[in-house]
Structure formats: C-alpha cells, structure tokens
Amino acid sequence: MAATTGIGAPVRRKEDQRFITGKGQYTDDINRPGQAYAVFVRSPHAHANIKSIDASAAQKAPGCLAVYTGADIAKDKVGGLICGWLIHSKDGSPMKAGAHPALAQGKVRYVGDHVAVVIAETLAEARDAAEKVNVTYETLPAVVDVATAQNPGQAQLHAEAPNNTVYQWHLGDKAAVDAAFASAKHVTRIDLVNNRLIPNAIEPRAAIGEYDSGNDSLTLYTTSQNPHVARLVLSAFIGLAPEHKLRVIAPDVGGGFGSKIFIYAEETVCLWASRKVGRPVKWTADRSESFLADAHGRDHATTAELAVDGDGKILALRAKTKANLGGYLSTFASSVPTYLYAPLLSGQYNIPAIYCEVDGVYTTTAPVDAYRGAGRPEATFVVERLVEVTARQIGQDPAEFRRKNFIRSFPHATPVIMTYDAGDYEGCLNKALELADYKGVGARKAESARKGLKRGVGFSAYIEACGIAPSAAVGSLGAGVGLWESAEVRVNPTGSVEVLTGSHSHGQGHETTFAQLVSQRLGIPFEQVTVVHGDTDKVQFGMGTYGSRSGAVGMSAIYYAIDKVIVKAKKVAGFVLEVAADTVDFKEGIFSSTATNKTLTFPEVALQAYIAHKFSGAQLEPGLKEGAFFDPTNFTFPAGVHICEVEIDPETGATRIDRWTAVDDFGELINPMIVEGQVHGGVAQGVGQALLEGAVYNKEGQLVTASYMDYTMPRASDLPTLQVAMSGTPCPSNPLGIKGCGEAGAIAAPAAVINAITDALGHEAIAMPATPLAVWRAAQTSPTKMAAE
C-alpha cells in the first residue's frame, strides 16, 4: 500500500475526479436562495476628488434594490481594509499609511477604485443600474512611475504620507559594505526594473455574503487562500460581525498565486450589504475588474552593485530599491519588498557584507502585494543578474564564478537575518550542467550562427525562504500574525480518517499529498483518508496557503497530530490486549506487544476507542481525535539551478526557448509528480515575466494592459518542454524534511531568461519583458559597452 500511495509516490490526485468531470465547486458555482447581485461602480480616473454621487436614476432602474456609497459604509462604521505588517523606517518611525476604505471616502486613488455598489435582482439589472450612477469627479494629476513618485511637485495621494513615501527602510551593515566597496578590485553596477505583473488566476475573484437574521450571523463564500485570516480581519478589524458569528467558506479555488491571500473591498461590501438588503449578495469579477482591482505584483526599480576582489571572490552587495505599493496598502504589501526581499540578497553565495535600502512608495495604481514568490523573485533577479554580469566583466565562466562563491557549510548565517540550514548548491549546479549539456553549448552556438541566429545560455542559481514562518521571528519584524499551522486528525469508529487542516488547496493537491502522509503513518488505505479545509466552521483556525508553507508547516502540524493519535491509540490497544501501554508497538497499521501474541489493526483499535468497553472513564477518555499546532523553528531554504538556452532571430526579435533545465533541492518530496507540476507552473510564470507580461499604466494612470488582448499571458506555444530534476538535502527544521516547491520556478526563471538573452546579444541592455520588439531593437546594436562600464 505504502509503496504506491505513501510518501514519495507519484499518486494520482483525489481531487481530479471532480475537476475533470465538471463537478468542482467554485465560488461562482454557488447560488444561494434569494440571492441578489452586486456590481461595483469603479473610478474611471487614476486620481480624483469625488464631488458628488447621484444615484437617484439608478435606484429607480428595473430590479435595483439598493445603491450604497462611501457615505453609507462610513455611517455604519465599517472599518477600513488593513495592512498586517508594520514596517519601521531607518529613522525608527513607523510606516506612514493612509486609510483604505472599502468604498471611497471623497477621493479615488486608482482606476478601478471602488466608488459605489449597486445591488439588483439580476446581474444584468445590476449592470444596467450601475451605468445610471452619476459620479462627478474633480480630477487630480496621476502619479504612475515608482522611480519619480517621491519627487517634489508630484501629486500627493495620502496626507499621512508626505512625498508619497510610506517608508524608507533598510537592512544590513552600511559601514561594512562601504568599506568593502572601497577596497574592491572590481565593482559591477546595474540598474534593473522588475516589471509589474498581474497575477491572473484563471478563476476571477468572487464573493457571496449572506446574513442570517435568525441567528444574527454572516456567512461569506469567497475565493480565498486563507479563509481564517479573512474571518479574523473581517471581524476584528473591519468589524462586520464577532468572529464566532462569521463563517468564511473558501470552496474550490481556481488558482491564487498570492492574489487571493488578501482581504479586499468586494467581499467586505458583499457581507455588509447582505445585512442591509436582507438577501444574499453575490459578486463575481469580470476579467477587466481582475486586471484593474486584483492586487498586482513586483514593480521595483533597483540600482544594485557587487564588489569582488582580485580572485573573483564576492566582497559585498549593495542595493537601493524603490517599490511601488500602489494607491493603498494591501494586506501584506509592506512586507513584500522588505522582509521577503532583502533577506534573500545573499543568494547562494558567501557574501560577507550586504546593505539594502527600500523606499515603499504610493502611486495612483492598483495596490501591489504578494505574487508568486513575493519579494524573492525580485531578490533573485538582482543577485543573479549582478553575478552574471560580474562574471562576464571579469572574464570568468558564469558557472565557475558561481561555484567559486557558493556557500559550502551549513548552518550558514548571512549578513541579512537568515540562517541557511541545509543545501548542496554545487551538487545542483553540477547536475544541471550535465543535464543541460553545457559542454555542447559552443557547438550549438556555432550551429545557430550558421543559420543566422543568436544562441545564448543563462543561469539562475536561486534561493528562497519558505515554510513561512517562525511566529516569534516574524513578530519581531513587524508581522501582525503568527505563522504556525494547525491540524486535527479525527479517526472515525470504523477507522477511516478526516484530516482538518488550516492550509488551503487551490491547485496544490493537498487532498492527495496530505492523505499520503496520513495513510502511510497510520497504515490505513489512502482511500480511507479525507482532507477537510477551507471552512471556518469545520477547521478551528489556520493561517492558509502561501509562501510554499503548506508542506513544511501544514503537513508538519498533521504529523504531530498523528503522533498524538498513535499515543492515544496505543493506550486503547493496551487495554484491549491486556498489556501495559508502554509495551505496545505500532507499525504499518498493526498494534502488537512483546507481552502477548495477539495483535490489533488500526480500525479495530479505533472501534475500541469509541465503544469504550475495555476501559473505564476513570482510566481513559473515549474517542480518538487529536490536534496540533506547529510553529516552525526556522524558514526553509529551497534552492536550485535553472539553465535557460535561447535562440534569437535578430531579424524578427523572436526569442525561442530551446532548452530548459531545472535542478531543484526541495528536501524530501511527498509526491514527485505534483512537485514537478509546481516547477512547471512556476517556470511558466517566470518566463511570462521575462518575455511576455508587463502591466502598463499610461501617464494619465489608465491601465492600458487591462485585457487578455493587451496583457500577454503565456500560452502553450510560448513555452518549451521542461527538463526538471531534483537534488535533495532534507530540511532539518521540520519532521518531514520538506522545503517547499510552489514558488521556485517563478523565482528562478526571469534571471535565467534574461541572462540567456544578454549572452546571445552580447550586451546587457535589455529589460523585461523582452518582447520581440525589445529584443529586435537590442539586436540592432552591436555588442557595445556593458551598462556598468
């Protein structure tokens, strides 16, 4: 049994049966009796004062039940949306954040900002009525560009944040870095833009708020990666209902990638409005709304420098970043360009001194928050571009320059908070070089050249911090929550098991992988395990799924709950076998004892636990159900090497990815099929960032890439066949040795692609996305001076 369904087996997924037959249950598939529909009136301007809102015509429109504006939500004292991580500037002052109301209070700060909501009998009637809401605006200048948003004379978004500056944060030892740079033999300096992305889960966000007047309670069905966090925020901060009177259900969720972590205006308004109209209120984003009002990702402008000595050893790294936070601070926006970014600037390298400054900046654009990788792709792009350019400038092979500077002993404390616990960076590199046939690159380049094409090879030796995160550690850095995870293992009298987890699956396959763990440890068939998640009335509490934490943290909680189940089950078995509990052994589903030749199966013990005939209440509590909270002792540090090989047609600028080799160290694997799938998807998003995707606001603050006709999503024909291999060192900070795999591809890929393109072109002047036009232009310039010279 365990060989085919246990830990390490490529088990086919339990959840697939419903997804491939159309029986999935996503939020928009749910309809509640008497349900009405919400449509939001959104700002058409990037920045404006609202002079007046005339809803009289809309209120008279067919089917219209209500029109609510910011004045209504203020009158009901509904709290604003929050940012849950307090960052302090280098002068010690707390970040300067303006209010984030669910419906605008007199001013709008990005195109798509929420001005009013129309509730009507049908969706079509709600849309029609929304067209009749007449809003008069006094437009204000837009502020779009992160690099110049702090300049004097720019329009101010929030009075609380002078010069649109939320914080000026730093990390590291500036004096040590300055000294290292002063003594360096060579300094590489590059300017980088980490392009703004729109997450684009294929399922648009949706919410149904439902008020039960009989119980004075609220239920929210929503597209969330963390329903308990949503409940906590909606009750404790936004104040819609006491926590025990609010149920949040996140059913099947069609992809998240970070964008469904956050607590948004729409679900807040649907819940609040359902109480006011006395009907369930449903909202489903159309794709235009997703583009405008889902939290975006990335959007950094960075200047970065690397200092090396005469032997090619790295001495220090320095970076200054301006991070676009958008018009308001989203739920975790403040942490992404700070504590999820700068602590990864050591990469896989032994860098004695690092200093990073980050300005968090308001602009009249959609809020920016965590998107797959969240800060870590930005860090890897800085480190791996710096390392690659440096190797080229000092005339060393990029692979060998990396090898020379790899960290080789563990634990390794970097100068930027982290202590890496385990890894074998050279092992990954060697394996990747072999699988990619690096020795054959020269011949392949010559062959491409004969066809008039330019071939290039790019490396990305990434690291990330996952398994987020030790609660005390993140608390000391400003997090408003702990980042443990909970689990409950409920054994039924017949021996089948329900596992309740605070993690949430929205594509990761938890129903399968979590069942693999339980099945193996309890020695029961895989089919006898059901995983329950996504409902605050079923699962007591949980922190949800993001940051590749569900294996390392969520499964560890299940592991310890199972430990407790086994301890209790051994006591039951002791009574039944009439032996001392401490002589009972449990192995592969069988309870035995050296004191008897009788044995019991796991279902037999489960039944005895519930019928409780063999022990008294004074001796043992009946039943078999245990829970555990797991708080990790460290982050986990997945790492690996990705090698991208491109072929560019200089006549058209088309870049074709010819080969992709990934060697990843994710520690122990529960289900290698699922892990490889996570790498594939991550690489696709990273390649999308490097070649295709980019959110563009024009100078008036209009999002000009607000549809799939304008924002280029990776399609099947844009991507290569991927060669994915593993090279694992177990993680020592959780019982399963798991590091996490969800974000690796998206973190590794952009630098690998750009390093390959710049290798092919012979110069460094190319920005993401490297569209055919951008590459064609770059290809027209003969290899010129490198940007750093």
Added chain:
Amino acid sequence: MFFRKKAAETAAAPGAASAQTGGGTVHVAMTVNGKPVAAEIDPRMLLVQFLRDHLRLTGTHVGCDTSQCGACVVHVEGRAAKSCTLLAATCDGARITTIEGLATDGKLHPMQEAFRQHHGLQCGFCTPGMIMAAVDLVQRSGGKLDDHAIREGLEGNLCRCTGYHNIVAAVKAAAANMGSMRQAAE
C-alpha cells in the same frame, strides 16, 4: 452555421414571432448532453449563462468574458466553441455537449483519463474548457498530433497553473488512446 436551418424553421413556426417580442424573452430549445431542454430566456443571455445559471451545469467556467481564455469551451454540434461569446438564442436547435456530458455510461472519456494520469491539471478551473478543446483538436487532427501541433492547437486556452507541460503530455496520450479506440471501432 449549424443552427441556422433549425433557427429558420423555428422562426417560421406559428407563435415564434410573438415569443420573440412578448415580454422581452425568446424561446430556445436545444439538446444538452443528450437531453432536450427548452426555456424562455432574456435575449441577451449567453450560452454559458444558460448552461450555468439555467441548467446548473457549472462545469463550464467563465475566465475572461472575451473569448481569450477558453475556460468556457463546449461542443456545439460536435465542434469546440467558446460559450461566453455565443448568445443562447443563436444556439436554438443545436446539439451541445459540456464537460458533464463527456463521460459515457460512467466511464471517463480518454481525454479526461489522460489529464488525470499525466497531472494535466492543478486548480482545475481551466480544465473543462481545456479538455473540451483538446477533444475537438484530436478529432480534427485525425490522430496526427506532435507536441508542436498540440501547443499550437491549444492557442485558445489559457492555463496559469501547469505551464502546459503536462497538458501537452496528456493530450498526446489521449490522442493515441482515442486513435486506437477509433481503430477498434472500425
């Protein structure tokens, strides 16, 4: 198109004209997953709304409303079509198959089975449209599909989870199975 002849017949039938003007609704009748269905609907109703909201066949999804993502692909008269940009009224008389109607007698279609075997799905949201498009692609190809043709053939369907790698593997495997099934049937 497939439904034009049938629609013309309906329009010529007594009472059809009044159905289109009376109360702002139109009468539609079609066969969905082998079952005849009929309803008076808002003329603006899209086929996908008819399937999801009226028939409660929620396996067909809406990802973009603009024919770009393909989550809404169903078969209309056996050919893949994006149900988010077809008016239900224009499908009067048509034979529609959705993801719920793809398995026969409780047995999964080879494409469904291949998606599971090859891990061709993660969150599952694009999957129904992807499977319906892939079935049509294989049927049109006469079984001659290499990786390149599959990738080009799925141009109209977005997946954000899988990077398409395993979808391509699944479609290739299903094409082989569908081919051998066809041969066995012949």
